[in-house]
Amino acid sequence: MHNEPEVAVLRYGHRPGRDDRMTTHVGLTARALGADRVILPDNAGHSMETVEDITGRFGGPFEVELTEALNGVIRNWEGKVVHLTMYGERVQDVEADIREAHAEEPLLVVVGGEKVPFEVYEGADWNVGVTNQPHSEVAGLAVFLDRLFDGRELDREWEDAENRVVPMATGKKVVPADEE
Template sequence: MWPSSRIANLDKSIDDWVLFDLPRIAVLRLGHRPSRDKRITTHVCLVARAFGAEGVFISGVRDESIHSTIQKVMDAWGGDFWVEFVGSPMKVLDKWKASGGVVAHLTMYGIPVKQVKDMIPSDRDLLVIVGGEKVPAQYYEKADFNVAIGNQPHSEVAALAIFLDRMTGGAWEGMPFKNARLRIVPSERGKNVEQY
């Protein structure tokens, strides 16, 4: 589980919020194809942002519409999230490991998250790889952990959410986002949004 410092400042105002001494979490999304994957990759990015990652590397076909969609969300809802298209995803993996980070690849063929979670170091930067249907064998070999969010076929979007939930100990709940223009006031019925 992630250090509790991630949620240490919940009592303070959002401006005082500091994520101190925390390992970074980033996501590497493999093989984006604009025609087929636009919305899935957008959901991967939004889930990464909402569940505590700092950004997403995307490999495959460069797709500026992802950038602009995420930028619009950040303009409204805040945070310092980034999206970066990369030509060589394997280089991202290699560099991440070379600088001391740990790499977890989400795959239905891997070890169930319940069994593997406590083996993943929580004090090192974490790169989470989410693929498509055909992930080259090299990723299975080079990843420190091949993690299954269940051994049934479902969704890389759901897998990422559950994995980040487990790895951050649910710290995403109530996590504030800096410089938000809109903020939701939770409501039993209807919509209540504050503007700043």
């Protein structure tokens, strides 16, 4: 977010067709909950387009890119690396250390697909479990980002949006973004 070291989310692994929606949801969740960028495997072009479309309509800044080199992104990251996995340390035990590190330098958050090689566990500064239960990589990412930013992401403002949703007790209200 603005005035903070970058947070990027790396989707590690994607099976076209089967994973399209999950990978798209990883990207949209990264955007909505305060990350600055999502990096997708190069076979996830369809998800990239959807996330770019939403960014065009509802605002940014938010970047989407594809990579051929998932391991290279991790290895060459200049900052700290968190890998979200149900086998990792409990988020409630390590989140304070991670917040402190992120105050100083960029953070890469790796979100696994089906098979994550041991190299990723070893390359991460923290392997973190949002519960040690099997659930959803999208849910894990969401809770992790909300805790990383301590809720600040919910007050984020959006630039260059076409549309803006006006929060309502009942009903739906969407206005052009320049109407205030």
